Amino acid sequence: MTTGASGQAPDLDTVRRVTGAVRQNIERVISGKPDVVNACLVVLLAEGHLLIEDVPGVGKTQLSKALARSIDCTVARIQFTPDLLPSDVTGVSIFNQDTRQFEFRPGGVFANIVVGDEINRASPKTQSALLEAMEERQVTVDNATYMLEKPFMVIATQNPIEMEGTYALPEAQRDRFMARVSVGYPVESAEIAMLEGHTAHNPLDDLEPVTDAGELRKVIEIVGRVHVSSAVHRYAVALTTATRTSNDLHLGASPRATLHLVRAAKAVAATQGRDYVLPDDIHGITSPVLAHRLLPNVEATMSGRTTSAILSGIVESVPVPSGSDSSGSRA
Structure with a gap:
């Protein structure tokens, strides 16, 4: 076994236990896509951000929600639309008539897991509201800087840019995503299983967290060694x-x-x-x-x-x- 900077060998049993539980949870919703699920877990443990790109209806949002619900931490979902404003993402200062002072109202980015649905349907101006948060884990509004709590991960879905009503992500935005994955169409057996198991109820409703933010921070620290x-x-x-x-x-x-x-x-x-x-x-x-x-x-x-x-x-x-x-x- 090797040792990291702290002189201690990484606790790989904890990593294996946590990732195994999260993987099993996600596969209750997304079946037949082990490579995609593994890529999600890798990005999570590496403190990165994930971009899920594919045609509509293949389970992009289901995958991102399943990963978010597997962790007992704060989760926010932002539906990116053409009329979404940057302040909807980062937050805005509002004047309080009672205190006669401005108060900051946090936007959707203030969560451990941020699910950005169809990110390329918003304008590039709104997309760029995520740049500081994704790179520096902080948000600056009206010359005040607010730190984001760790772990912090953005899971964004997008349709191919050929789809109507989409805006290509700027190069700086794409570069902040650690990885991009495509879910792809399911194999026949997986699609039949989906029809049998998903028509009566949504399997997302049955998902319970299998780890929490504190344990996830520990696992991320282990991976760093x-x-x-x-x-x-x-x-x-x-x-x-x-x-x-x-x-x-x-x-x-x-x-x-x-x-x-x-x-x-x-x-x-x-x-x-x-x-x-x-x-x-x-x-x-x-x-x-x-x-x-x-x-x-x-x-x-x-x-x-x-x-x-x-x-x-x-x-x-x-x-x-x-x-x-x-x-x-x-x-």
């Missing part, structure tokens, strides 16, 4: 650097993306019972962590090459470290 070797650090940097020099991309991955890649890999390792990160952990999460941040250039777009295909080629071109140093394991 997972060891990452210098070879794995170099591999993560090599991947993001390759996106910046690609002839097919107009915009590559940012340094924040590199940080998110390593944090997510630590969460992957912890959920698999390891206190060190393998190159395979980085490799396995490259697409959900990086793909939504990249912009193909005109030539690549006109030739029909998708961002995912370009990223796949880049990942295959970067050598994977081998040997004992790449395992990150140490006595």
Whole structure:
């Protein structure tokens, strides 16, 4: 076992117990999508934010609600619409006639889990109200700064930008989401099971919390002590650097993306019972962590090459470290 900065080995049993309970809870609502559920858990443990993008009706909101209800903490839901104002998200100062003073009324972002439904139906001005909260865990209104309580996670759903009445998320907004996942259509057996189990009642109504904010903070701290070797650090940097020099991309991955890649890999390792990160952990999460941040250039777009295909080629071109140093394991 390795030890973190505190000199103690991470308590992986706690991580496994909590994530197993949350996973089982979510799968009562979303069945047949283990990869999507695992990605949600990884982002949660890595203190990131999750973007769920897919066509209407595949369970994006159900997935985000199931994750939120599995944790006994404050939850807020914001329905993003074209007329939503930034102050509806962050809050607003209101003059109190009795005290003759302005009082701050918190907006929907003041919660441990914030579910932003159909985020790309609001204007870019309103979308940008989340920028400070997502990056700095704070909100500034009228020159006053209010800290957000940990854990803090934004789970946003969005329809593909080709859908009517949508606004593409700005690059700065997309870059703040640690990962983007797509639920996808269910397999036949899962859809039949949904018809049998969801028509009489909503399974969300039966969900009870299986952990709380305090225990989640403890698990997040445990994940932070997972060891990452210098070879794995170099591999993560090599991947993001390759996106910046690609002839097919107009915009590559940012340094924040590199940080998110390593944090997510630590969460992957912890959920698999390891206190060190393998190159395979980085490799396995490259697409959900990086793909939504990249912009193909005109030539690549006109030739029909998708961002995912370009990223796949880049990942295959970067050598994977081998040997004992790449395992990150140490006595």
